Amino acid sequence: MNISFTIPADKKEVPPVRLAVEELVVKKTADKKVAFHAAMIADELCNNAIEYGSKQAGKVRLSITTTKGHIQITCEDEGGETTVRAQELSKKLSQSPSASSIRGRGLTKIVKAFTSLVQIQNNKKGGLTITALIKH
Amino acid sequence: MSKVTVAISALSGVDKGHTITISGQLDETNVDNESKKIYELLEKEGEGAKLLFNFKDLKYMNSKSVGYLADWHGKLAKAKGNMVIVNAADNIMEVLSVVGLDSIIEVVDSMDKAKKALK
Numbered sequence: 001m002n003i004s005f006t007i008p009a010d011k012k013e014v015p016p017v018r019l020a021v022e023e024l025v026v027k028k029t030a031d032k033k034v035a036f037h038a039a040m041i042a043d044e045l046c047n048n049a050i051e052y053g054s055k056q057a058g059k060v061r062l063s064i065t066t067t068k069g070h071i072q073i074t075c076e077d078e079g080g081e082t083t084v085r086a087q088e089l090s091k092k093l094s095q096s097p098s099a100s101s102i103r104g105r106g107l108t109k110i111v112k113a114f115t116s117l118v119q120i121q122n123n124k125k126g127g128l129t130i131t132a133l134i135k136h
Numbered sequence: 137m138s139k140v141t142v143a144i145s146a147l148s149g150v151d152k153g154h155t156i157t158i159s160g161q162l163d164e165t166n167v168d169n170e171s172k173k174i175y176e177l178l179e180k181e182g183e184g185a186k187l188l189f190n191f192k193d194l195k196y197m198n199s200k201s202v203g204y205l206a207d208w209h210g211k212l213a214k215a216k217g218n219m220v221i222v223n224a225a226d227n228i229m230e231v232l233s234v235v236g237l238d239s240i241i242e243v244v245d246s247m248d249k250a251k252k253a254l255k
Contacts, residue, residue, distance in 0.1 A: 100210030
């Protein structure tokens with residue numbers, strides 16, 4: 001299975017994608033837990049891309065590829081004024097948010113816990129591509 | 137926008153106690169708005185507020201929603217209050233566990249246990 005979604009950089013566009021990812025992965029793997037993980041990763045990556053990446057009427061592209069034993073989720077944004085570089089974000093992955101802070105648990109805790117690999121790359125035209133790999 | 141309902145009611149037998157029942161999908165499209173209700177309640181009750189979060193029909197909770205729970209817990213701890221989570225589904229429990237929140241907020245599986253934890 002190889003499916004991609006391209007959505008406007010608007011947080012209201014994300015929930016239908018999250019639900020679609022969950023439905024597709026559960027159909028493909030028959031594993032509700034893995035499907036929930038994939039949906040949550042898709043949600044967190046898309047919302048990060050919208051908040052820190054593709055602002056100003058940009059787009060976010062999410063791709064799901066399933067192979068035997070793996071699900072690869074890739075989220076690509078177009079960049080914006082607040083975009084951090086891949087090196088900076090990779091560093092943040094190894095840090096923990098403070099106990100009572102509201103932000104900072106998506107990538108550093110949840111996406112990391114549900115995946116076997118997270119890769120962050122700078123795009124040539126600006127923005128970031130984050131690839132997350134789930135083993136199942 | 138995802139569908140979510142946040143209902144607040146007095147918790148009988150618990151001084152300054154309130155039940156907060158959250159149903160549906162709590163995500164980036166609605167959590168900032170819905171969280172205002174909890175902050176207003178915390179402001180209104182002040183010291184010693186006790187909140188019972190009933191997640192029986194909560195289907196989804198994103199990382200920011202978890203962050204709000206951590207913030208409310210911090211505010212309640214400072215104000216000599218308390219909070220407890222009850223009836224969380226397995227996937228919600230997993231998220232709470234992954235971020236380590238289940239070790240700082242009491243999570244129980246029945247309303248009786250939740251009320252006892254707040255007394």
